[in-house]
Amino acid sequence: MDDFSKLCIHTFTNKPWTLDQCIENYAKEGVKGISIWRNVLEGQDLNEVKVKLKEVNIEVVSLVRGGFFPSILKEERIAAIEDNKKLLDQAAILEAPLIVLVCGADGRQSLETSREQIFEGISELLPLAEQTGVKLAIEPLHPMYAGDKSAINTLKQANDMVSKLDSPFVGVAIDVYHLWWDPSLQTEIKRCGEMNKIFAFHICDWRVPTLDFLTDRGLMGDGCIPIKSIRSWVEEAGFAGYNEVEIFSDTYWAMDQQVYLKKIKEAYLKHS
């Protein structure tokens, strides 16, 4: 039987669609989970969004994305924390259980300094996370983003950071795109599971060759990531949540999005 009960899609995967179009089409196609990106929430009444989602029985899996803590400028670090607090409030209204953190990096300072600022930034969010009941997931990003997007580039680093923060409100988002190449991945997934810290699991594929740093991700099956193996490691480590399809792709964004959504469902069954 075709099981879509654990299929979640990120709104950015269907970037040409508005939030309403995402909700309508996901409902029609039996997609049970949605991860909502901030851009589609602009100008929306969040309470109305919540009602719409409940009407069609779609669960909000996460709000994407917070983070970007490091900066050589103190005022930018303060602004980032304020921005993340706003996001926590939005998540609380939407009843989103989780915010995904792209932790940030500033190439004008060392990775070590950026990591300290990430630790400090997340620490400052913890009281509000606890108060709102919204969790935070550190998403380690591929080393090709270490210069500007995240100073946390392996699951080991994310596990270390989560362990040091030591809060039930902080865990990890595991994305196959960022981590597939890492020879310590299986070991660190096990460790993350033992800490009960696997908060999210994202899937897509790595195209060979990949032509763009941001918008050339593949649909599952298009590339070389052993998605089924990684999913099995994550599930063996105790994760029972959604498989979130997160694909940035100029190629797929140029397609008819309804046709693309059917392709996503096929690829989900066949290659993940």
Added chain:
Amino acid sequence: MDDFSKLCIHTFTNKPWTLDQCIENYAKEGVKGISIWRNVLEGQDLNEVKVKLKEVNIEVVSLVRGGFFPSILKEERIAAIEDNKKLLDQAAILEAPLIVLVCGADGRQSLETSREQIFEGISELLPLAEQTGVKLAIEPLHPMYAGDKSAINTLKQANDMVSKLDSPFVGVAIDVYHLWWDPSLQTEIKRCGEMNKIFAFHICDWRVPTLDFLTDRGLMGDGCIPIKSIRSWVEEAGFAGYNEVEIFSDTYWAMDQQVYLKKIKEAYLKHS
């Protein structure tokens, strides 16, 4: 005093130049080492090249590049080994002490399988390496190349492979571009030094943002790599060889190459 005694430049850094232009201009500017890419050797009499280099007192630091061992097709794996043998013979004629290996990967098979084929490929080259006296340097490549260019993506993996191959003819080429982001870099440089396996050291910079997977490298000082720190680790680990400037850059290739060569020398003194 301006010390260029350990400055080596890769011919591909000045891609618009022929080998003769590289030799002539490096000699004029007091560059003491050259790493020669295969493309500029096409159609050349290698014995004549060797004589020209001796006349201007420029040392061949390495021949670039061999490797590309993995393939799902056996005939391609055999062809790769034959090609590497040819390269060893060329290196012997040029009296190049070293061949840099970009080990290869095939996205149609697992990284583990590709690594086994890399091990087998290098093993098959060892008798000829010993016979010709030419060494082989495994260059771990950035994880963004794991899909197609190398299944060896960290210095730890290179150290492990070198340790397993256990030959005085196999070591490592450390390139800051590929490895700067790795939190275990300092530890693994120390380990590599303790094994006496640091065979080469390549420098350039990581631009923020980087716009192309291949041809947007920065000149030292253009980006966020802590080149001086990494160089100090390499030297503390016992390396006393050349600092090899290896930059692929559409931007710099579009410049007057003589002006660019002066910029390279300035950046070398100031930022490495």
